[in-house]
Amino acid sequence: xxxxxxxxxxxxxxxxxxxxxxxxxVRNPVAALRWSFAFAAITLACTLFVLVGQxxxxxxxxxxxxxxxxxxxxxxxxxxxxxxxxxxxxxALLHLLTIFTTARTKFxxxxxxxxxxxESVRLATFGCKTPWVLIGLLLASAxxxxxxxxxxxxxxxxxxxxxxxxxxxxxxxxxxxxxALPVQSAxxxxxxMLFAVLIRSGTVPVHVWVTELFENASFxxxxxxAGPLTGVYLAVRLVLPIAPDWILTGISLVSLVTASxxxxxxxxxxxQRRFFAFLFLxxxxxxxxxxxxxxxxxxxxxxxxxxxxxxxxxxxxxTIRALEARFGRLSLRQFxxxxxxxxxxxxxxxxxxxxxxxxxxxxxxxxxxxxVEGAMGASPAIAIAxxxxxAVNGIAVLRAYFLLFxxxxxxxxxSLAITTPERCAALTLAVLxxxxxxxxxxGIVSRYRAxxxxxxxxxxxxxxxxxxxxxxxxxxxxRE
Amino acid sequence: MEIAAVLGPIVLLSPAxxxxxxxxxxxxxxxxxERNINGLARLTMVTGLLAALGVLMAMLIEGTRLVTVLSxxxxxxxxxxxxxxxxxxxxxxxxxxxxFLLCGVIVSFATRYxxxxxxxxxxxxxxxxxxxxxxxACLAGTIETLFVGWELVGLSSALLVAxxxxxxxxxxxxxxxxxxxxxxxxxxxxxAILMHHMLGEGDFGRLLATNSLHPWPEGxxxxxxxxxxxxxxxxxxxxAGKSALVPFSGWLPRAMEGPTPSSxxxxxxxxxxxxxxxxxxxxxxxxxxxALALLVIVLGLVTAIYAHLVGSVQTDIKSVLSxxxxxxxxxxxxxxxxxxxxxxxxxxxxAHLLGHACxxxxxxxxxxxxxxxxxxxxGAIGGRLxxxxxxxxxxxxxxxxxxxxxxxLERGYLDSILMEFVVAPFVNLFRGFDKIERQWGDFLAGxxxxxxxxxxxxxxxxxxxxxxxx
Numbered sequence: 001x002x003x004x005x006x007x008x009x010x011x012x013x014x015x016x017x018x019x020x021x022x023x024x025x026v027r028n029p030v031a032a033l034r035w036s037f038a039f040a041a042i043t044l045a046c047t048l049f050v051l052v053g054q055x056x057x058x059x060x061x062x063x064x065x066x067x068x069x070x071x072x073x074x075x076x077x078x079x080x081x082x083x084x085x086x087x088x089x090x091x092a093l094l095h096l097l098t099i100f101t102t103a104r105t106k107f108x109x110x111x112x113x114x115x116x117x118x119e120s121v122r123l124a125t126f127g128c129k130t131p132w133v134l135i136g137l138l139l140a141s142a143x144x145x146x147x148x149x150x151x152x153x154x155x156x157x158x159x160x161x162x163x164x165x166x167x168x169x170x171x172x173x174x175x176x177x178x179x180a181l182p183v184q185s186a187x188x189x190x191x192x193m194l195f196a197v198l199i200r201s202g203t204v205p206v207h208v209w210v211t212e213l214f215e216n217a218s219f220x221x222x223x224x225x226a227g228p229l230t231g232v233y234l235a236v237r238l239v240l241p242i243a244p245d246w247i248l249t250g251i252s253l254v255s256l257v258t259a260s261x262x263x264x265x266x267x268x269x270x271x272q273r274r275f276f277a278f279l280f281l282x283x284x285x286x287x288x289x290x291x292x293x294x295x296x297x298x299x300x301x302x303x304x305x306x307x308x309x310x311x312x313x314x315x316x317x318x319t320i321r322a323l324e325a326r327f328g329r330l331s332l333r334q335f336x337x338x339x340x341x342x343x344x345x346x347x348x349x350x351x352x353x354x355x356x357x358x359x360x361x362x363x364x365x366x367x368x369x370x371x372v373e374g375a376m377g378a379s380p381a382i383a384i385a386x387x388x389x390x391a392v393n394g395i396a397v398l399r400a401y402f403l404l405f406x407x408x409x410x411x412x413x414x415s416l417a418i419t420t421p422e423r424c425a426a427l428t429l430a431v432l433x434x435x436x437x438x439x440x441x442x443g444i445v446s447r448y449r450a451x452x453x454x455x456x457x458x459x460x461x462x463x464x465x466x467x468x469x470x471x472x473x474x475x476x477x478x479r480e
Numbered sequence: 481m482e483i484a485a486v487l488g489p490i491v492l493l494s495p496a497x498x499x500x501x502x503x504x505x506x507x508x509x510x511x512x513x514e515r516n517i518n519g520l521a522r523l524t525m526v527t528g529l530l531a532a533l534g535v536l537m538a539m540l541i542e543g544t545r546l547v548t549v550l551s552x553x554x555x556x557x558x559x560x561x562x563x564x565x566x567x568x569x570x571x572x573x574x575x576x577x578x579x580f581l582l583c584g585v586i587v588s589f590a591t592r593y594x595x596x597x598x599x600x601x602x603x604x605x606x607x608x609x610x611x612x613x614x615x616x617a618c619l620a621g622t623i624e625t626l627f628v629g630w631e632l633v634g635l636s637s638a639l640l641v642a643x644x645x646x647x648x649x650x651x652x653x654x655x656x657x658x659x660x661x662x663x664x665x666x667x668x669x670x671x672a673i674l675m676h677h678m679l680g681e682g683d684f685g686r687l688l689a690t691n692s693l694h695p696w697p698e699g700x701x702x703x704x705x706x707x708x709x710x711x712x713x714x715x716x717x718x719x720a721g722k723s724a725l726v727p728f729s730g731w732l733p734r735a736m737e738g739p740t741p742s743s744x745x746x747x748x749x750x751x752x753x754x755x756x757x758x759x760x761x762x763x764x765x766x767x768x769x770x771a772l773a774l775l776v777i778v779l780g781l782v783t784a785i786y787a788h789l790v791g792s793v794q795t796d797i798k799s800v801l802s803x804x805x806x807x808x809x810x811x812x813x814x815x816x817x818x819x820x821x822x823x824x825x826x827x828x829x830x831a832h833l834l835g836h837a838c839x840x841x842x843x844x845x846x847x848x849x850x851x852x853x854x855x856x857x858x859g860a861i862g863g864r865l866x867x868x869x870x871x872x873x874x875x876x877x878x879x880x881x882x883x884x885x886x887x888x889l890e891r892g893y894l895d896s897i898l899m900e901f902v903v904a905p906f907v908n909l910f911r912g913f914d915k916i917e918r919q920w921g922d923f924l925a926g927x928x929x930x931x932x933x934x935x936x937x938x939x940x941x942x943x944x945x946x947x948x949x950x
Contacts, residue, residue, distance in 0.1 A: 158924045208921050261913070268910040297560060335648055343602075344509040351507075359635070360628040366555065366562075369624070373560060376673050383673055391666040398638065398658045406645035406654075418509065430507055440555060448557050 002058065008049040009062035009078050010069060012088060013124045015043045016095075020117035029107035033099065036112035040096040043119065047088035050127075054085035055446065062127065078127045082450035083236065083303065087126045090307060091228045094314045095119045097425045098220045101318050103325035110218060111151075118144050118224065125230060131238055135174060138200070138234060139167050145217070145225050154216035162199055162209035169196035170234075177242065193239050194247050201231030201288055202281050203251075203258040214277040219324060223317040226280055228310055232287050232302075240291065241458045252292035256385055259285035263389045266396035272330045275400050276313075276320055282393055283309040283356060286386065290371045293382070294458075298374030299451035304444060305367030308355065308436070312364055315352030315429035318422075319345055323404065326416045332400060335407020344418040346405040348426040353397035355433040358390050363436040366444065483538040484568065487531040488549025491576060492566060494528035495615050499608040502601065511601035518591045521604060525584035528615070532577045535568050545570060545695035548621060548685075563683065565621030571696045571760055571830065575618040578834055582749050582841050583611050589845050590741035603643060603739065610636035610742075614750055618757070623672040623682045626758070630668055630722070633751055634661035640742040641735050653734035659903075660731045664721025668758075671714035678707045688764045697819070697826040701764040708768035715762055716776060723755030723809050725783045729790075730895035732806055736798040743798060744844030748805050749837035756809060756833055759816045766820040776817030784810030786892050793888040797847045801840065808836045 019039025026032040053059035062080040070076045080088065095115065102110055121144060125137040142163040149156045173192030176185050195206075202210040214222045239247065262282035269275035287309060290302025322345055323330060323338065330336055339346045351362070358368030368390055375383040418426070436443055498520060505512050512520075539547060547568040555562035568576075590607070594600050613632025620626035638661060642654025672682055679702060681687040690699035701708060719725065724732040724747075735747050746752065759766070759776060766773040784807050791803025815829040846853060858865055873881055890896070922929050 155925045155927065157926055158921060161924060208917060208924065211917070212921055212925070264906070264910040265914060265917075268907050268914065297557075300557065335651065337646065339645055344507075347506055347509075354635070360631045369562065370555075370560065372669070372673055373676070376677050380674075380677065384670060387666050387669050387673070391662040394662050394665075395659050399655055402642060402645075402651045402655050406642055406651035407648040409646045423509070427507065444555050444557065 004049070004053040004056075004058035005064055005066065006049070007064035007066045007068070008046045008053065008059075009064070009080060009088075009127055010067055012043055012046040012050055012092070013078065013120050013127065015039055015046060015120075016116045016123065017120035019043075020113045020115075020120065023116060024113035030104075032112045033102065033107060036099045036116055037096070039116055040092070040099050040119070043123070044089060044092040044096050047092040047123065050080060051085045051089050054080055054082065075130070077130055077133050078124065079129050080127055081129070082446065082453050084126050084129075084233075086307060086446070087228065087233070088123055090310055091122050091126055092119070093428075094224060094227055094310070095122075097314070097318055097428065098224060098321075100421045101322060101419075101425050102220065103322070103419075105325060106218075110220065111148075114144070114148060114151075115220070115224070118148075122224070122228060122230070126228070126233060129237060131174060134234075134237060135170055138170065138230065141225070141230065142166065145213075145221065148221050149213075149217055152216070152218065155212070156216075158212040159209050159216075162206060165206075166196055166199040169193070169199065174238065190243055190247050193243065194250055197231060197235045197239055197251060197288075198254060200234055201229075201255070201284055202226070203254045203285060203288070204261050207258065207262075207281055210281055211274055211277045214273045214280075215271075219273070219317065219321045222277075223314065223321070226284075227314050227317065229284050229287060229306055232284065232291060232306060235288060235291055236454065240294075240454070248292040248294055252289055252382075255285040255288035255292065256382060258282070259289060259389045260385055260392075263392040263396065267392055267399060269396075270331060270333045272320055272324075272332060272400070272404070275332060275396065276317060279316070279356065279393065279396060280313055282389060283313060286371065286389065289382070289386065290374060293374060293378045294455075295374055295377055296448070296451050296455055297370060297377060299454060300444065300448045301367055301370030301374045303447040303450055304440075305364070305371055307443070307447075308363035308367045308433075311429060311432055311436075312352050312355035312362070315426070315433065316349065316356060318425060318429075319349045319352060322418070322422050323349075327410075330404060332403045334403070336404050337406065337408030337410045339405040340409055341412060341416040342418050344423060344426065346401070348418075348430070349404070350401055351430055351433060353401060354394075355437070357394040357397055359394070361434060361437050363433050363440070363443075365437055366440040370444070484535045484547045485549060487534040487538070488547065488566065488568060490531035491528055491535065492550065492615060492619065494524040494531065495608060495611040498524040499605070499612050502605040502608050506601060506605050514591075514595065514600055517601060517604050518587070521587045521591075521608075522584070525580055525587055525611075529577065529580035529584060532573070532580055536573050536577065539568065539573070546691060549619075551621065562624055563622050564625055565683065565685075566616075566619040566625070567621040567685070568619065569690070569696045571757075572618050574830065574834055575757060576615055578837055579611065579614045579618060579750060582745055582837060583607075583614075585841065586741045586745045586845070589744075590739075593741055594739065597739075599643060603640070603742070606636045606640050606643070607742065610640070610746070610751070614754075617754060621684055623668075623675060623684070623687075626761070627665075627668055627672055630718075630754070631665055633754060634658070634665060634722070637661065637735070637746055637751055640746065641738040643738050643742070650737035653731075653737040656734050657731045660721050660728050664718045664728075667714045667721065668718035671711050671718065674711050674714065678711070679703055684761065688762070697760075697763050697823060699764050701768050703765065703768055705769045705771075708765040709772050712762070712765045712769055712772035713775075715758060715765070716772070716779065719755030719758045719813075720779065721755070722758070723752055723813070724806055725755065725779055725810065725813065726786055726892075727894050727898065729783065729786060729806060730891060730898065732802045733794070733799045733891070736796075736802055740798075740844060740848055743802075744841050744847075747802055748840035748844040752805055752809055753812070753833050753837060756812045756816060756829065759813065760826060760829060763816070763819060763826055766817065770820060773817045773820035777814050778817075780810045780812070780814030780817060782810070784808075784814065786810075789884060789888045790891050793885065797850050798844070801843055801847060804843075805836075805840050808832070808840075812836070 016039055023032050023035050026035055050062050121137055121141045128134045128137060146156055146160060169192045173189050173196055176189035199206045259282045262278045266275050266278035287302050287306050290298045355362035355364045358364040372383050372386050375386050501520060549566050551565040553561050554564045594603055609632050613629045617626050617629030620629055638654045638658035641657055642651045644650045676682050679687060688699040688701055690696055721728050736743050787803045787806035787810055791800055794800045812829050812832050815825045819826040
């Protein structure tokens with residue numbers, strides 16, 4: 001039996017779910033951490049097998065004859081392609097590193113069981129192409145995060161309002177997509193889907209929930225909810241294949257405005273978490289811009305930038321989380337002078353921050369170069385806006401670095417140096433960010449193939465498209 | 481050619497090796513002992529210098545004036561290629577030799593100057609980033625490759641200015657420089673994109689028609705006058721940011737917050753000349769657009785006059801030297817602009833650049849000994865040294881002289897103008913947005929308005945991202 005005959009995709013979803021159930025019974029926080037780490041590591045291994053199977057063609061869709069779900073429901077819910085296969089290990093890695101770097105002081109308040117359950121839902125989301133199931137998983141993820149907020153006793157109203165609206169738009173929009181219905185209905189459906197994507201991606205002006213989430217939820221929860229850019233996945237799976245051109249143009253324009261606006265906001269923030277939230281929004285929006293320009297170059301750029309942004313922002317977020325574990329919430333109103341306490345964290349902050357903004361030698365540089373090149377093909381104005389956004393993001397990152405690590409020297413009698421798990425996480429991310437940045441060809445080719453396949457699928461699903469905005473959705477194909 | 485093909489990669493790899501070793505040790509938080517750092521730095525500098533000299537000798541013996549040592553497609557897609565290409569020609573060879581020579585001298589100087597300094601490893605790591613950036617930029621055969629080096633130089637500059645990070649002032653200066661550099665980087669990137677869009681090329685060889693028969697400074701561009709002007713304007717902005725030309729000159733004295741070795745090699749010798757190097761490299765654009773050439777001349781002369789005036793009233797030696805440096809850079813830029821009509825001036829500009837870099841490095845590294853040098857000289861001649869006297873100013877009316885004096889003391893108000901008309905509106909605008917957002921968030925959450933959302937954006941003491949709000 002081939003190793004790829006094992007149902008790795010189902011195991012990727014099942015292992016963390018099982019882990020969540022098991023860890024919920026563990027009362028000792030240290031033991032809970034160890035068990036969580038083990039389950040998360042096994043999950044990562046499973047997702048890597050899915051990726052290798054997909055890339056080598058042994059299991060192009062992640063399907064296996066041993067899969068249980070098709071036997072139970074007679075339908076194959078979980079399925080990967082070139083686009084989603086690398087996202088699974090990415091999501092699993094972010095969860096593993098988050099567990100691994102959780103400080104002991106946070107153990108009593110942090111629910112590892114909840115986190116593993118959410119990991120399972122997220123992996124299922126990225127491993128799913130069936131529209132209604134995908135919608136259900138997106139709503140489940142949003143709902144579980146809401147429970148997490150409630151459990152912490154923080155304000156949930158802003159989050160609930162936005163996610164409620166997101167749910168209405170998503171379900172209503174998809175329900176209205178039917179070629180048998182009149183044109184007005186199709187337009188309404190498209191508008192609702194557009195709005196759903198904009199809310200979930202946190203585009204201006206419906207982005208306030210992101211900053212609220214980062215301010216009110218635990219940093220790890222917020223990072224894992226926002227970090228993998230689920231809104232972009234929604235756009236790729238449900239909107240890109242069927243949306244008329246005006247929807248794509250609309251998303252692209254609003255995303256571009258959001259990217260620039262969020263970059264400017266990140267540059268003037270006075271609180272660390274809000275700085276990160278806006279930096280995240282800017283990059284998520286840049287990915288959406290590339291996605292909706294709808295050319296093979298821009299789509300390749302967006303897919304590559306998606307991975308680089310998730311890795312770099314994930315790393316930056318984990319560094320900020322590590323700093324918060326030592327010093328509490330940090331302000332950007334004055335210099336904190338933390339360098340002497342944790343030079344390795346400073347290096348990690350700088351590396352991941354520069355990786356985000358596309359500094360040469362990092363993964364982000366390649367993505368940003370391709371994005372600008374792709375945008376130039378669509379419109380020089382968009383390319384100029386992207387370059388300026390990247391420049392402002394760079395200023396924001398270094399400003400935060402200087403304010404956090406420079407300008408003074410914080411006195412402490414305790415050692416606040418980087419811990420071994422944090423060092424391992426930092427090195428893992430550094431290897432991925434620098435390694436991928438210095439040798440990008442394999443990753444780029446993989447993303448190019450995924451982009452070509454996505455465009456081909458999209459063209460197949462949009463038979464009426466003449467390239468001039470006259471196309472009509474063809475949802476029946478998707479619904480099958 | 482074969483010798484150059486072997487030695488060329490060594491020129492590139494020797495500083496890369498230094499960066500790889502020092503960077504890895506920094507990443508794992510296990511800095512090398514001082515002795516090992518020194519030994520490795522000296523070894524790589526000497527190796528790089530000898531390899532560069534070897535390439536030069538090979539080129540002279542074989543009579544070739546352009547050698548491409550490495551040309552590889554770093555990224556290859558059906559409709560996109562990112563080519564990493566490095567060339568040795570009449571422009572890049574002198575500069576890369578100068579880079580190794582001066583960096584080697586500074587390594588030797590810094591070994592003692594920085595002895596037992598906190599952050600010794602950090603200094604040399606950042607210095608290694610700078611050398612890699614300089615060598616990459618000097619030898620770049622495509623605009624994208626040049627951009628990579630350009631960015632590396634910018635980052636290392638900003639971080640080295642903020643090297644003494646226990647004090648707020650160097651950190652503020654580092655951020656100030658980074659902001660200017662980001663503007664410069666954005667302009668260079670836009671120029672690169674426009675080159676691709678308008679001319680379909682980023683390769684200097686094809687773009688500027690330079691080859692072994694017509695090496696630098698010969699060659700011509702296929703761009704029209706308008707295209708050359710548009711691309712050239714962006715390149716001038718990039719060069720102005722990097723070389724502290726007017727109106728970006730305000731960052732140069734701030735850069736003196738860094739340790740003396742880095743000040744010497746960055747702002748006296750190499751980094752400050754990178755803008756001039758860019759203009760020299762793109763010289764056919766100046767021929768294609770005389771309006772651009774005129775602009776470059778005016779910019780160079782204005783910078784030279786400005787730097788001379790401001791430098792005359794500085795009271796600390798590093799600031800005096802930095803403005804003296806800027807005066808020469810301004811003259812070099814003016815020579816480059818004039819080269820559009822008298823091509824021989826491009827050689828003059830190159831020679832001026834090389835000579836000035838060497839002299840200024842010497843002055844910077846001697847700067848900490850200035851008083852001792854003065855005493856020794858005055859002791860030797862048995863009297864006071866003659867003070868420099870700007871006699872020509874006495875020809876001007878008294879009121880005008882006073883105005884010039886205040887203008888010079890205020891450093892031409894350049895910083896104030898940029899702060900007031902660029903930075904402050906930007907910061908106030910986004911802090912206003914931030915306030916509205918917080919109020920909107922409070923409203924949606926049904927909370928009482930938080931303190932942050934009720935504080936007026938305009939009421940912040942300093943609307944300046946380079947200066948944190950107290």
